[in-house]
Structures are given as structure tokens and as C-alpha cells.
Amino acid sequence: MAHVLIVGGGMSGLSLAWYLKQLQKGWDITILEAEARVGGKAWTEREDGFVMERGVNGVLDNKPSTLELAAALGVTRIRSNDASRIRYVVRNGRLARLPDSPRAFFTSPVLSPYGKMRLVGEFFIPPGTGERDESLAAFAIRRLGDEAYRYLIDPMASGIYAGNPERLSLKACFPRIHELETRYGSLIWAMITLQKEARKAKKKGPSAGPGGVLTSFPGGMEDLASALRKALSEEIVLNAKVERVERDNSKWQVQLADGRCLSGTHLVLSLPAFQAARVVRPFSSRLSFLFSRIEYPPIAVCALGIKREKLENSLNGFGFLCPFCESRKVLGGLWDSSVFQGRAPIGYHLVRCLIGGMRNRHILEKSDHEIAGLAITELKALTGLKGAPDLVRVFRWERAIPQYHLGHPALVEEIGQWLSHFSNLFIRCNWIGGVSLNDCVLNSNILARKMTEGKNAIRF
Numbered sequence: 001m002a003h004v005l006i007v008g009g010g011m012s013g014l015s016l017a018w019y020l021k022q023l024q025k026g027w028d029i030t031i032l033e034a035e036a037r038v039g040g041k042a043w044t045e046r047e048d049g050f051v052m053e054r055g056v057n058g059v060l061d062n063k064p065s066t067l068e069l070a071a072a073l074g075v076t077r078i079r080s081n082d083a084s085r086i087r088y089v090v091r092n093g094r095l096a097r098l099p100d101s102p103r104a105f106f107t108s109p110v111l112s113p114y115g116k117m118r119l120v121g122e123f124f125i126p127p128g129t130g131e132r133d134e135s136l137a138a139f140a141i142r143r144l145g146d147e148a149y150r151y152l153i154d155p156m157a158s159g160i161y162a163g164n165p166e167r168l169s170l171k172a173c174f175p176r177i178h179e180l181e182t183r184y185g186s187l188i189w190a191m192i193t194l195q196k197e198a199r200k201a202k203k204k205g206p207s208a209g210p211g212g213v214l215t216s217f218p219g220g221m222e223d224l225a226s227a228l229r230k231a232l233s234e235e236i237v238l239n240a241k242v243e244r245v246e247r248d249n250s251k252w253q254v255q256l257a258d259g260r261c262l263s264g265t266h267l268v269l270s271l272p273a274f275q276a277a278r279v280v281r282p283f284s285s286r287l288s289f290l291f292s293r294i295e296y297p298p299i300a301v302c303a304l305g306i307k308r309e310k311l312e313n314s315l316n317g318f319g320f321l322c323p324f325c326e327s328r329k330v331l332g333g334l335w336d337s338s339v340f341q342g343r344a345p346i347g348y349h350l351v352r353c354l355i356g357g358m359r360n361r362h363i364l365e366k367s368d369h370e371i372a373g374l375a376i377t378e379l380k381a382l383t384g385l386k387g388a389p390d391l392v393r394v395f396r397w398e399r400a401i402p403q404y405h406l407g408h409p410a411l412v413e414e415i416g417q418w419l420s421h422f423s424n425l426f427i428r429c430n431w432i433g434g435v436s437l438n439d440c441v442l443n444s445n446i447l448a449r450k451m452t453e454g455k456n457a458i459r460f
């Protein structure tokens, strides 16, 4: 009988186990999680009426994977408030509202008249060859112009990856955009064509923004992790840090830090790439090397609870992002209590600032007090904060989000080839196939189906 060992109890490992359990009743499944809790980057702190996310903030409902899983587990969801569709970027030291319609685009202060003309000129830019792995920055400057790159694309890369767009691979990070250029020649032409097709089919057309409604759960993302923990209570082993993995005859042998040893027929690596690199070294130095090439920047999340009267800005919106060229101290700020009901007690705001990323890699050398000081300085300058916040918490992620850098598509291909040398070895974590929670859950669903159908050529 199959015994599947899943190393890592983040949302990828948990959702994979859950789908496997639904699809194949007879299989033994064990999830080995290093920490005393499951959920990985989906982790909520609740204190004095504040609901603070250490990591994942929510999921968009236009990709239904996570919400379908939540519904199957009976977890109630909450939609973001309508105002949260209002987003800002910093331009010339002030918050400028991002346009959410073609008309708003022409009156928006986010781009200069020249920047707008250049962006519209995208229509006439010939398509690239589509073959080479182009950076997000090179692609955006080539198609949209330097200003749109700096004020629209660069902050988006910070918001999703905390990354450096000069190093991020367009093909790996935004495969859909790469596909639209290859297929339609121009992004604007692609939008027009797809809108027309959607109108004909009486469906919702594509949007230039993130699309979909941001959704979470009343107690934060932890609600989903807790529901999975309950549903998988017999499969989860906590405080089970895997140190090394070996292949012994036809079985996988897993050694834990406390000396325990387990064996299984199938092994799934659902832990971060740098950890995976460490545990696979005993049986494949090549895989270990390939995994170790994926970089992770540090991020500090600073949560601030603030009495409403201390802020000049009413925080009506989702929050703001800081383009790198504006040289701010934070990547951006999320106005959580404006986005979701119940995130702060009545009379208070909850704001979370994200600090660090690929272009600020020494952030965690600072003390919590210093990190909070950076967030407070920026809130004073950008939102008119007066006085001190009433609650301050700093959450640290030493290695936060995997970066899909130039060369990532080729790296993933090579990893796939090396995995095929070993039977029943799989990867399911956010460093392959998309970093968003929706991608993680969707990929877990797909992998569970392939595994139970015995399609072992598919390894992630």
C-alpha cells in the first residue's frame, strides 16, 4: 500500500494531503511539519481585538481554488469592502490614486502626460521574439515605457514578490502576460480583443488590475489552516523537523532532527527550496544544488493599531505601494481594517507595512523598535499620523518569498529532469508553479490527481 510522506505543513503540503485523502481513501499519508503549528506563511495573530496577518493577507476570488477548498471544509469567507479597490502609489512623496478605468487613467496623477502617451503607444510596439527569458523590467520598459515601468510595474513586483524587477523573469512570474504578447502582439490589443470576446459570451472581461475580489476569513487566514489541521489531525506530525532524506531499496527514508526515522513509498517536498536543498543532499547533490539556486529575500511585517483620530487620512482604500525610485523606507502599507470587517476594534485602524525585500536585504539586522520606527515615519509623511500608534507588532520572515529570477523556467525544467531519476519523488511548494496561495492550492489539486492516477511522470 502507498505511504505518502509530505515534508512541510504549509498550505501547499496541507492542501495536497487533503486532496489525496479525498481521492484515495486507502493511502497512508503523513505530514511532517518542523514547527509546533501548521499553515506556514498563512499565520494570523489575534490580540486586543486586532486580527493581524503575519503573512498571507487574502486570496482573489477570480481563481477559485482556495475558496473552493474553504467551502469544502465548511470555512466561512469574508469579501473585502468595495472601497478596497481604491489603491495608491507614492509619486513625488504623496499618495496618488491608481486609475481603475480608462477615463480615470487620463486624469490620473500617477503618470505624466508623456508617460501616458508612451503607455498608449504600446499598441504600436512590435512584439518581442518571445524566446529568450526576459526580465520584468526589460519587458515593461520595452512595451510600456520607463515611467509606467517605474510607477506601475515596479511597485506591483514589490507587492507580490518583494522582488527586483530587473532580476525577475517575466515568463516565470507573469506567464499570462508573456502569453498575451506572444499571441496578440500587443497587450492593449489583447485587452480589446478579450473584452470583445467576453461581451459576446456575456462573461466578465479581463482587467488591467489584479482582477477579482480579495477574500479572507473572519478570523484571518488562520481559519483555513485550522480547518485543514482538524481535517488532517491523524495525518499531521508536529515538531517533526526533517534533517535528511535517503533512498533505501524502493523506499524513502526520512530522518527527523529528534532522531526518529520514517519510511514511505512516496516523498513530497513541500518545504522551502533552501530547506529542500539541505534534506536531499544525501541522495542527490545535483538536486540540492539546483534547489539552492532559488533566492528568498527577508521581509518584516510591521502591524500598527492606531486610534482613528490620530490619522488625517481616512484610509479609504486598500493601501499604497512605494515605487523603488521614490526611495521610501517601506515597500508599502496595507490598510487592513479598511479592507476587511473586524480587523480592528471600533475606533481603531489596523495598518500593516511591509519592509525589506530583494533591494533592502539587511532589514532584519535592525531591532523591532527600529523597524517600527521606519513604518511610523512613513505613515506620518504619507497618511498624516499624529503621535504614537497604540499597538505595534513586528513579524520577521528571514526568507520570505521565493524569487522566480531570470533562468527560473530553465531551472524548473532541469529540476524536472533530475526528479525523473528517482521514482515517486515530488515537489509541491510555492517555489514552483506560482507563489500565490491560489496557485499553491490549485497545483496541489492537480498533483494529487496525477499521483493517484499513477501518472508519475508529472513531478510538481
Ligand SMILES: Cc1cc2nc3c(=O)[nH]c(=O)nc-3n(C[C@H](O)[C@H](O)[C@H](O)COP(=O)(O)OP(=O)(O)OC[C@H]3O[C@@H](n4cnc5c(N)ncnc54)[C@H](O)[C@@H]3O)c2cc1C
Binding pocket: 007, 008, 009, 010, 011, 012, 013, 032, 033, 034, 035, 038, 039, 040, 041, 042, 054, 055, 056, 057, 058, 059, 240, 241, 242, 243, 270, 271, 272, 275, 279, 299, 301, 397, 400, 401, 428, 429, 430, 431, 434, 435, 436, 437, 438, 440
Ligand atoms: C509576508 C508574506 C505575505 C504574503 N501574502 C500573500 C497574499 O496576500 N496572498 C497570497 O496568495 N500569497 C501571499 N504570500 C505567499 C504565500 O504565503 C505562499 O506562497 C503560500 O502560503 C506558501 O505556502 P507553502 O506551503 O508553499 O510554503 P510555506 O508556507 O513556506 O510552508 C512550508 C512549510 O515547511 C515547513 N518546513 C520548513 N523546513 C522544514 C523541515 N526541515 N522539515 C519539516 N517541515 C519544514 C515550514 O515550517 C512551513 O510550515 C505571502 C507570503 C509572505 C511571506
